[in-house]
Amino acid sequence: EADIYQTPRYLVIGTGKKITLECSQTMGHDKMYWYQQDPGMELHLIHYSYGVNSTEKGDLSSESTVSRIRTEHFPLTLESARPSHTSQYLCASSRWTEAFFGQGTRLTVV
């Protein structure tokens, strides 16, 4: 059973609000990732981290930012939410090649 948790599961928020999506794992994995999933179900890597104080932008440009101050925690922040940010966000972690995923946060910006 994978021990990676995302909160909240669902979030509906107004335009212009600041939001933080939480992701935590208890497996001690160094590598963590954020994916954005579009309605067609395709996954797009938006951020990743190889360890504490390491963050990199992924293949899809995103207005969100991430931080990695602790190994177990990899939050994603949107300073000013817009309707175009409406999507499913998936967090994952890995030690070597196999990744474990959280259940996702479905964000709706109205």
Added chain:
Amino acid sequence: GNSVTQMEGPVTLSEEAFLTINCTYTATGYPSLFWYVQYPGEGLQLLLKATKADDKGSNKGFEATYRKETTSFHLEKGSVQVSDSAVYFCALSESTGANSKLTFGKGITLSVRP
């Protein structure tokens, strides 16, 4: 760069039908290959994996064989069930280096009718 190509979907089958989902890949090194499954409203779960050529991954009646000569990792199941309805992703990760990343295919939705 690395890439994964999955067959176009969606796929709709009747219960107990045979399933094949095609996956081919391009990689510069010697990748590990994966199939992930996403049930409605959930995150992705690892279904099976293979780490070297000719390895066969299997789980829950699903199988896939790592074919280096055809750069393929097709997913098969002999008799699908309604509970197999989900989105299936093929993925690869370079086996070497601490900084490896997963590369996913676009995913394919499988619907199984009773």
